[in-house]
Amino acid sequence: MDKILVAVIAVLLIGFIVWWFFGKHVTKAVTADVESDGQSVDVVVSGGYSPATVVLKQGIPAKINFNRIDPSSCLEQVVFEKFGINEYLPQNENHSIEIDTSKAGEYDFACGMNMFHGKVVVKS
């Protein structure tokens, strides 16, 4: 009896994993706050980037403040490939990275092992 029960639970679990990891899930984009001296946005690094999509205005100096709560070594680096930025994020501290907003476009960023992904969208 318990063997059948185990099999049933297993099927349900597999179904859940497929839906949770492979299904389509919408992520929300956050637009940076524009102030007199530039724009900035906070990104919390914990098992990924929240928010994972950041929208910036073109031509205004921009800063992204990363705050890494996550202890894993994977997320300790953040890499903006197109900008050539590769920096270490201290844990539980704010770490600002300046973003060049002179050209509109989408710029991906990722952790050191390229397993967690985020995106900066520069809009005109």
Next chain:
Amino acid sequence: MSIRNRFIFSLIVSIPILINMMMMPFGYEIPGGVWSQFLLTTAIMLVSGRGFIQTAWASFKHHHANMDTLVAIGTLTAYLYSVYAMLNNQGVFFEDAAVVITLILLGQVFEENMKHSASGAVDKLLNLQAKNAEVLRDGKMVTIPLSEVVVGDILRVKPGQKIAVDGVITEGNSTIDESMVTGESMPTEKKVGDAVIGSTMNSNGTFMFKASKVGDDTLLAQIVEMVKKAQSSHAPIQKVVDKVADIFVPVVLIIAILTFVVWYSIVGASAVSTMLFTVSVIIIACPCALGIATPTALMVGTGRSAKMGILIKNGEVLEAVNTVKTVVFDKTGTITVGKPKVTDIIGDENQVLKIAAALESASEHPLATAILDKANEKNIEDTNLQNFQAIEGKGVRAQVDGQSAFVGNAKLLEDSKLSAELQAQMTQLQNEAKTVVVVGLNGDIIGLIAIQDVPKPSSAVAIAALKKAGMRTVMLTGDNQRVAQAIADQVKIDEVIADVLPGDKADHIKKLQEQAPVAFVGDGINDAPALTTANVGIAMGSGTDIAIESGGIVLVKNDLMDVVRALELSKKTFNRIKLNLFWAFIYNSLGIPVAAGVFFGLGLVLSPELAGLGMALSSLSVVASSLLLNKTKLATA
């Protein structure tokens, strides 16, 4: 808590658990028995293992699964099951959770150290800079911090001192060791008018120089910037890896569940052994070796080549080099020294030289320098010049002392024709690898000037090495066919495409690309389109900023052998990436079926501890394999 401290804690605490495990067969037990095991493992889970669980939970909420997910689920399963078993007086395996956490943290400690040392190498380059500089201010020499030096300052460098910034010598001479920037091991002689590079070492003389580039504009700062960009770039092959990694972890979880169901519900194994198989599958599958396979190799490869004065811009270039079958060279300044000299003058020497020098005084062509040098040597006086006009790829026209004059190649001749005698002399000179320009005045041809540019000593050797590597070599030049062929014969290049107008170089590259991927080596401003068009653009060091901007690989030194080295190193690095990926995949893909107990009938099983060790080893072997790139022998070095 840092990874190192988490590792040390779990190592110390797991020692009693390990002792207990080894003593068990002899009937001994640590005091407190199962309960001490429970307490010790709980401490490890809380202090060292909590990080994995936090990350796993946080990524789970993002619909992500990664290696922390696997470590967390694997160790939690082992731990929670053991607690349940302990309360029901059944066999426990606390030691599995403890040992797996310790070993995985060990792998991460190594990985972290190596990552930091690889990326730190570039920043060390910047530390090579001098801290202070002796600068002429208000007529006196004062010592100021490096950051206060501005363009145009006159600096003094004494023997044994570091040169602060990039500039040009204005007074004195010396021998300078430039190995830290260019990789050139022989010290170079420098005199007035020669360029010096910031951060290089002055050896015996004292000299003054004028600062031309400071701060972020210096060659060293630009090299560091370029290498940093290259090291954070990804090879296109990485995209495939990322896709695999994204679906890998959930698939592993599904395999683990299936393993459990098959052993428990179908084979009918005990709960304990079923649990062991499942945990082993989860642990062996950690894809972290996969994640570091490309970045570590890229870092070591680009770092090593940078030390040799070869700057590879990104991972895409590395991958492209692997396909290159044809190497195309620009002639002047690339195959040849680029310092042409006047060898013969046909006609009235003084008059020909006077007209030519007047015309060329406004030109920027390399051949112009040769003519002006000769005119200086002969003390030819300046003449009045008007309506100067440069005709691309042909020559220049202007009014000299009120008379229309021109100097240029045969393409410039429209109305006037060369006499048979001059034509014969021209052919003769061209066959001797001399470039011939025609000088005309009032519509008549008054003479010829022959200019020769000799091949660099390294050109023939480099071309032979490329041919040996199976490359097709081509020379692309705006020069006359006969001159180009004569140079080609000296350096034994396969093919010559001559009489090419500067704007057409890129089109010729495109034509060659139809047959096979092409690397183009060049240095001039007019080479920029060709550098961009080619699959791999290699910009020579003496080149202009624009050429450096357009090249995928930049050679700091002006040595053609570096082309061979650059291609070899790129290939080696890319092959290493592929080898790393193979190692990372083989551990996971061979390990999973063994861990799942597929070969149980053959007596081949993998306990969770061994799986954890395999995990740590797979990361270690990938990092070690990347670091070995620093040591691989180069055929050309």
